[in-house]
Every structure is written in structure tokens, then in C-alpha cells.
Amino acid sequence: MMLAYIIRRLLQSVVVIIGVTLLSFLTLHLAGDPTYLYVSERASEEEIIQARQRLGFDRPLPVQYFSYLGGVLTGNFGNSLRARQPAMELVLERLPATLELTIFAMAISTLVAIPIGIVAAINRGTPLDGGIMLFAMFGQSIPSFWLGIMLILAVGLGLRALPISGHVPFLEPLFSGNFQLAASNAPETLRYLIMPSITVGVFSLSRNARLVRSAMLEVLSQEYVTTARSKGLGERVVIVRHALRNALIPIVTMIGLEFGFLLSGVVVAETVFSWPGVGRLVFNAITQRDIPVVQASVILFSFLFVGLNLIIDIIYVQLDPRIRLR
Amino acid sequence: MTDTVRENPTIKGVSVLHGGAAKPAISEWQRAVKSLVAARWPLLAIVLLLLMAFLAVFGPQIAPRDPNRQSLIERLKPPMSADAEGVIAYPLGTDALGRDILSRVIYGARVSLSVGFAAVAIGGILGTALGIIAGYFGGALDDVIMRLADIQLAFPFILLTIMVLVVLGPGVGNLVLVLGIGQWVTYARIARGQTIAQREKEYVEAARSIGAKNLRIMVRSILPNVLAPIIVLASFNVASVILAEASLSFLGLGVPPTVPTWGGILAESRDNLLGGSWWLAVFPGVAIMLTVLSLNILGDWVRDFLDPRLRGR
Numbered sequence: 001m002m003l004a005y006i007i008r009r010l011l012q013s014v015v016v017i018i019g020v021t022l023l024s025f026l027t028l029h030l031a032g033d034p035t036y037l038y039v040s041e042r043a044s045e046e047e048i049i050q051a052r053q054r055l056g057f058d059r060p061l062p063v064q065y066f067s068y069l070g071g072v073l074t075g076n077f078g079n080s081l082r083a084r085q086p087a088m089e090l091v092l093e094r095l096p097a098t099l100e101l102t103i104f105a106m107a108i109s110t111l112v113a114i115p116i117g118i119v120a121a122i123n124r125g126t127p128l129d130g131g132i133m134l135f136a137m138f139g140q141s142i143p144s145f146w147l148g149i150m151l152i153l154a155v156g157l158g159l160r161a162l163p164i165s166g167h168v169p170f171l172e173p174l175f176s177g178n179f180q181l182a183a184s185n186a187p188e189t190l191r192y193l194i195m196p197s198i199t200v201g202v203f204s205l206s207r208n209a210r211l212v213r214s215a216m217l218e219v220l221s222q223e224y225v226t227t228a229r230s231k232g233l234g235e236r237v238v239i240v241r242h243a244l245r246n247a248l249i250p251i252v253t254m255i256g257l258e259f260g261f262l263l264s265g266v267v268v269a270e271t272v273f274s275w276p277g278v279g280r281l282v283f284n285a286i287t288q289r290d291i292p293v294v295q296a297s298v299i300l301f302s303f304l305f306v307g308l309n310l311i312i313d314i315i316y317v318q319l320d321p322r323i324r325l326r
Numbered sequence: 327m328t329d330t331v332r333e334n335p336t337i338k339g340v341s342v343l344h345g346g347a348a349k350p351a352i353s354e355w356q357r358a359v360k361s362l363v364a365a366r367w368p369l370l371a372i373v374l375l376l377l378m379a380f381l382a383v384f385g386p387q388i389a390p391r392d393p394n395r396q397s398l399i400e401r402l403k404p405p406m407s408a409d410a411e412g413v414i415a416y417p418l419g420t421d422a423l424g425r426d427i428l429s430r431v432i433y434g435a436r437v438s439l440s441v442g443f444a445a446v447a448i449g450g451i452l453g454t455a456l457g458i459i460a461g462y463f464g465g466a467l468d469d470v471i472m473r474l475a476d477i478q479l480a481f482p483f484i485l486l487t488i489m490v491l492v493v494l495g496p497g498v499g500n501l502v503l504v505l506g507i508g509q510w511v512t513y514a515r516i517a518r519g520q521t522i523a524q525r526e527k528e529y530v531e532a533a534r535s536i537g538a539k540n541l542r543i544m545v546r547s548i549l550p551n552v553l554a555p556i557i558v559l560a561s562f563n564v565a566s567v568i569l570a571e572a573s574l575s576f577l578g579l580g581v582p583p584t585v586p587t588w589g590g591i592l593a594e595s596r597d598n599l600l601g602g603s604w605w606l607a608v609f610p611g612v613a614i615m616l617t618v619l620s621l622n623i624l625g626d627w628v629r630d631f632l633d634p635r636l637r638g639r
Contacts, residue, residue, distance in 0.1 A: 012476065019477035023486075030493045141565065141619035143572050146592060146611035153604055264484030268573050272596075282485060283577065286492050294489060301482045309480075 002317070009313055013306050018069075020302040024295045025068050033057065037081060037289055077296040080285075087292035091278055091300055096171035098277035101269065102262050104193050105201035110255060113205050117212025118244065124217065132209065139206025144265050148199035148272035155195060165274040168192050196273045200265040204258050211254060215247035222246075252316055263301060361631055368627035371620035378617050382435040389429035393586045397424035402598065405605045419605040421591070422598050427605065430586040431613050437580075437587040438617065441502055442568040448506025450560050453513025458544050458552065460514065461521025472518070475511040483508050487570075491579045498581050501574065505567050512563075513556060520552035558629040565621035572614050588614045 028034050035052040043051070052058050056067065071077060077087040120132040156164035170189035173181040219225060220243055228242045229235075267279035274280075278297055285293035362369050381388065400416070401424040408414050418427040460471040478486075487504050494500045524530060525548070533543050574580040575589025583590065588610040595606035 012473070015473055016476045016480045019473065020481050023477065023481055027489050027493070030490075137619065137622060138615075141615050141622050143569050143576075143589075143592075143611060143614050143618075145573060145576050145589075146607070146614065149592065149595070149599065149607045150611065153599060153607065157600070157602075263482050264570075264573070267484050267488075268576065271577060283488065286485075286488050289492070294485070298482060298485050301485070302480045305482070306480050 005317060006314060009310055013310050016306055017302065020306075021069055021072055021299060022065065024298045025065050027298075028291045028295065029061070034291065037291060072299060077299070078292040080293045081290045082285075082288055082293075083290075087290075087296040088300070090281065090293055091296045094276060094278045094281045095300070096169060096175060097167055097275060098266060098270070098279060100167075100171050100189065100193060101196055101200060101266055101275060101277060105197040105262055105265070106204070106255070106258065108197055109201040109204035109208055109258070110251075113208030114212050114251070117209045118216055118239065120209070120213045121216035121220065122239065129213075133213070136206040136209045139202045140210075142202065144199050144203055145268045145272050147202055148195065148269055151195045151198065152272070162195055163192055164195075166192060167275050167277075196269045196275055199269040199272065200262055203265065204262065208251065208254060211251060212247065215250050216243060219243045219247045249316065252312060255312065358631060362627070365627055367623050371623040371627075374616055374620040375624070378435050378439060378613075378620075381432050382439045385432045385436055389426075389432045391426040391429045393425060393429040393433045394584060395425065400424040402601070402603050404603075405609075418609050419603075421594060421606055422603075427591070427609055430591055431588070431609050433586045434588040434591060434610060434613065435617075437498065437575075437585060438568050438571060438614070441498065441505065441571045442564045444502045445505035445567045445571075446509060446560050446563045448502065449509025450513050450556065450563070452506070453510035454517045454549075454552070454556055456510065457514035457517025457519075458521045458548055461518035462525060462540065462544055462548065464522075468518070471514065475514055478508075478511050484573075487574065488577070488579060491574065496579055496582050498585070501571065501580055505570055508570075509563060509567065512559060516555050516559060517552050520555065521548055524548050524551050554632045558625065558632060561625035561628045562622060565618045565625065568614065568618055568621070 033052075035048055035055060035057050038055055039048055039051045056064060059067075075088060079085060080087045080090050083090055116132050116136075120129045123129045151162075152164045155161050168185050168188040168191075170182055170185050173179075173185065225238060225242055228238045233242075263279070266277065267283055269275065270277045270279035271283065278301075282294060282297040284290075285297070362372070397420070400420050401422055403416050403420040403424075405419040405427075406414055406417060407419070416426050416428065418431065420426060421430070456471050460468040487508060490504050491500060494504075521544075530543060530547055533547050538546075571580060572587070572589035572592070575587040576593045578590075578593060580589060581587055591610040592607055595603070595610075598606055
């Protein structure tokens with residue numbers, strides 16, 4: 001049963017991935033003949049024809065797609081049109097910085113949202129609840145990049161408490177095995193991370209806090225919670241063991257979908273804070289029409305997103321066996 | 327179902343019982359107004375939104391100056407600064423090119439509101455239609471539509487948006503189209519779920535048994551019953567589309583630079599922040615936040631109103 005579910009989800013993921021590669025392939029052709037992206041503006045008609053043949057753009061589209069798909073499967077996305085370097089290599093170089101930002105933002109948004117959501121639910125209707133909900137309402141309504149600018153103005157320029165731009169690598173030395181450098185960088189990495197990750201995470205934090213609160217309220221009114229209470233269990237045990245566990249189910253799904261959402265925050269936050277990540281890279285690549293780099297990043301992120309959601313769905317089924325039957 | 331109702335009185339009873347839409351409209355409106363007045367905050371939100379809508383529609387008549395008129399002698403004037411004669415010419419200050427921030431913020435309401443509502447209309451209609459079709463027919467059609475939805479969800483939307491806008495070029499029409507298409511998935515998922523729940527209900531069976539065509543059943547019987555969650559979603563959705571528009575304008579991809587937008591003014595403010603010109607960033611940001619906040623408060627109220635079980639959650 002479980003295995004069948006996993007296989008079905010895997011097959012679905014494959015379909016999605018193929019669709020994403022098709023979309024990303026088509027973007028190259030959306031703007032017209034892609035040959036012009038590869039030749040200089042002063043190229044003669046003959047040079048253009050030669051280039052078209054050399055690059056294979058004269059073949060029928062389906063043939064081109066399959067050769068593109070072959071490239072994707074072997075990790076070959078072609079060279080960047082600007083940097084004369086494999087596109088995927090460029091993206092992977094920038095990935096650690098973006099991962100730092102995304103993971104930290106996700107951590108802030110979940111680790112703060114769960115406790116404040118629970119506190120609000122337990123104290124429903126009190127000023128504390130009202131205050132938390134007001135905060136969450138503002139957090140959902142504030143444009144994240146504006147919050148970033150305001151943080152720069154107030155905390156960075158006003159208080160001079162945190163750096164307003166730049167980045168100290170942590171994951172990159174960690175990935176390359178230089179643990180000492182990673183450890184010594186860590187405190188500085190954090191200082192540089194605080195404002196950008198608040199900027200990226202504030203929306204999710206607010207939404208998750210509201211979600212946790214309503215999930216908790218829902219669960220707290222269920223009979224099994226009343227049963228647990230009437231057994232004489234302490235309030236803490238009831239909340240943590242009986243209520244929270246069930247309230248977490250919708251939240252876990254949310255976190256998976258959040259990844260794609262956080263990414264859009266990342267592109268903007270990287271711009272505000274001059275953060276050297278994939279968001280900045282892909283934005284520049286798009287405006288410079290460096291299509292291979294765009295494709296490489298889009299596919300990488302889609303893979304990450306689909307993979308993450310696959311894992312989450314499997315965890316989800318473990319948490320709540322009722323889902324499997326649907 | 328109006329003419330079938332006339333022919334067959336027994337169907338009418340069924341449609342009133344399950345159809346929701348057939349309830350008398352007036353009492354529903356009265357109930358809405360009552361609940362709005364009682365809740366206070368949503369009423370304030372409506373007032374604020376009406377004010378923004380007023381600015382958007384009558385901007386050119388209200389704005390004290392041409393939002394694009396440059397005056398390099400008067401560049402970067404702080405808010406409320408009086409000139410030699412004690413006249414406050416620029417209540418919200420001027421930007422690096424000496425343009426009046428107040429006028430630019432007023433004009434900005436146009437783009438934000440019209441893009442927000444238009445994109446949600448496109449996404450909502452498209453998504454609801456596809457969702458009802460998927461849920462109603464099921465089978466292969468359902469699979470195709472829902473896999474398309476999955477693909478779109480797996481494709482980082484911001485990247486898709488940026489790509490399409492770069493290829494098509496900036497412009498209000500393109501922006502509306504891209505943001506609208508970006509929204510359909512959520513509507514489709516909700517409409518599909520609701521349709522599946524309604525599909526086997528008696529009133530649908532009844533409509534089918536008297537020979538109603540599929541299209542007719544979908545539009546007249548199912549649509550009214552899936553509408554409530556769609557309206558709730560749409561009211562929050564306008565808020566998030568306005569935020570998305572602001573982000574894209576901030577990245578310089580929204581509308582041409584000659585059109586003042588809130589996100590665009592914020593983008594221009596970045597270069598002068600270090601010089602201490604805080605007012606360039608504060609006012610357009612406040613405008614976005616108040617609009618989005620009002621929409622979210624209103625969305626909460628709409629949700630509670632349409633589904634009283636959720637009140638206070």
C-alpha cells in the first residue's frame with residue numbers, strides 16, 4: 001500500500017519534471033529564433049545560417065527538445081552566453097548563498113510561527129492573541145522588499161547594528177570540506193543573514209502563525225482532546241502530545257509549498273541586500289537573455305521543489321495514515 | 327435552471343434546498359451590511375479601499391502636480407519643507423529628479439489596483455472554469471488539467487513571470503496577463519474539489535435526469551455552489567497580486583518607467599537611501615501596505631461571513 005503510493009507519487013513527479021523541461025525549453029524559442037542570441041549583432045547572413053546549423057536550431061523542434069532533454073539528464077545545460085562557462089556550474093557556484101538564505105528564512109518562519117501560533121490559540125480572545133494576530137496581519141500585508149529597505153534604514157543606517165549588504169560564506173566552505181573556515185565564518189554569516197532572512201521569511205512566518213493558530217483551535221475542540229483532558233492529563237501534555245501533533249499536519253504541507261514561494265522572496269531580497277545568490281544571477285541572466293543560465297536555474301529549482309514535496313508527501317502519509325486512502 | 331424550474335415545480339424545491347443561489351438576495355445583503363458595521367475593522371478597510379479606488383480613478387484631477395514633471399533645483403526636498411515664502415509645495419517631498427512624491431503615489435494607485443483586480447479576474451475565471459471541468463468530467467481530462475497545475479506549481483513562478491515579461495516587454499497588459507495566469511492553479515484546485523463534492527448530489531442528478539446539458543449543469547447548478555470559497559480566495563488574492571506587482575515593478579519589470587507605480591518609486595529610492603532620503607521609501611511602502619492590509623482584513627471578514635463556523639479562527 002505504502003509502496004504503491006510512493007511509486008504513484010514518483011510517476012507523478014516524473015510527469016511534472018518532463019513538463020518543466022518542456023516549458024523551460026520553449027522559453028528559449030519564445031522570443032523567436034534563438035540563433036540571434038549566439039551570434040554578434042554584426043554577423044552576416046551566412047554566419048547566422050552557419051551558426052544555426054552548428055547549434056542545431058535548424059532541426060525540427062521535437063528533435064531539438066529531445067536532444068535538450070538528453071543534455072538535462074546528463075547535467076549539460078550548455079555554456080552561459082556571457083560568462084563562457086558551463087551554465088550549471090555558474091548556478092551551482094551561487095547555490096550555497098541562496099540555500100543559506102532560504103533555509104534560514106524557512107527556519108525563522110517555522111520556528112517562530114509554531115510557538116506564537118500555539119500561544120495565540122491557547123489564549124484565544126485575549127489581548128495577547130489579538131496582538132499576535134495583528135502582528136501576523138501586518139506581516140502578511142507588508143511588501144517584503146519594503147520591509148528590507150526599512151530594516152536597512154532603521155537597523156543598518158540608523159542603529160548601525162547590522163551590515164546592510166554583502167555575504168560571508170558558510171555553506172560553501174562546508175561543502176568543500178573546509179570545516180575550520182566554515183566554523184570561523186559562522187558568527188559573521190549570521191550577522192549578514194539576519195536582515196535578508198527576515199525580509200524573505202516575514203510573509204511565511206505570519207501566514208504560518210495564523211495557520212498554526214487555526215489548526216490548534218480546530219484540534220483543541222476535538223473529542224480526543226477533551227478525552228485526554230478528562231483523563232486528568234496535564235495541560236502541557238494535552239497541548240504537545242495530543243493537539244500539536246495533529247495540528248502539525250496541515251503545517252507540514254504548507255512548508256513544502258513554501259519553498260517555491262520563498263524563492264520569489266529570495267530574488268527580491270537578494271536585490272535589496274546585494275546578496276550574491278542564484279536569485280540575483282538568474283535575474284541578471286534574464287535581463288541579459290542568457291537563456292542557458294536561466295534554464296539551468298529553473299530546472300535546478302524545480303527539481304529541488306518537486307523532490308522536497310515528494311519527501312514531504314511521504315512524511316505526511318506517515319503522520320496521517322488516513323490520507324493514503326484518498 | 328430558470329426555464330426547467332418553470333416546467334417542473336418539483337425541481338424548484340431541490341434547487342432551493344441545495345442550490346444556495348436561489349435564496350432571496352436582499353436579506354443576504356442586509357445581513358452583510360449588519361455584520362460589516364458590527365465588525366468595525368472591515369468597515370474601516372472598505373473606507374480605505376474606497377479612498378484608494380477614488381485616488382486611482384480621479385488621480386489626474388486630484389494630484390497637485392504632473393507626476394513626471396522634473397525640477398532639478400527642487401530635487402530631494404524632505405516632506406513638509408517650506409520654501410522662502412513659507413509655502414509647502416511638496417507635502418511628501420521630492421525625489422532625485424525633483425518630481426513630486428505625493429503626485430507619484432496618487433498615480434501609483436491606478437496601476438496597483440487595476441493590475442490587482444484585473445489579474446485576479448483573469449486567473450479566477452480561468453481557474454474556476456478549468457477546475458469545474460476537471461471535477462465534473464473526471465478521467466483523462468481531469469488528469470491533464472491537474473498535471474498542468476502541478477507543473478505550474480513546480481515551476482518557480484517568479485522565474486516564469488520574469489522570463490515572460492522580459493520576452494514580451496514591460497507593460498500593464500502583459501503584467502496583468504502573466505500575473506493572472508499565475509493565479510489559476512489555486513482556483514482550479516478549489517473549484518475541482520468542490521465540484522467533486524457536488525457532482526453526485528441529488529440536485530445535480532435531478533437536473534441531469536430532466537435532460538440538462540453538461541454545460542448548463544456546470545454553470546447553473548454547480549457554479550453557484552462552488553462560488554463561496556472562490557470569493558474568499560479572490561479577496562485575499564487581490565492582496566497578494568498587488569504585492570507581486572509591486573515586487574516586479576521594484577525589479578524594474580512591471581510597467582514602463584514613465585508610469586509611476588508604488589514598486590517603481592521604491593526601486594528608485596534605493597540609490598538615495600544612503601544619503602538619508604527616507605521619505606522616498608516610506609510613503610509608497612505605506613500606500614502598498616495599507617491597501618494590502620485592508621484587502622486582507624476584508625478577506626478575513628468575507629471568509630467569516632460566508633462560513634460562520636470559521637469565525638474567530
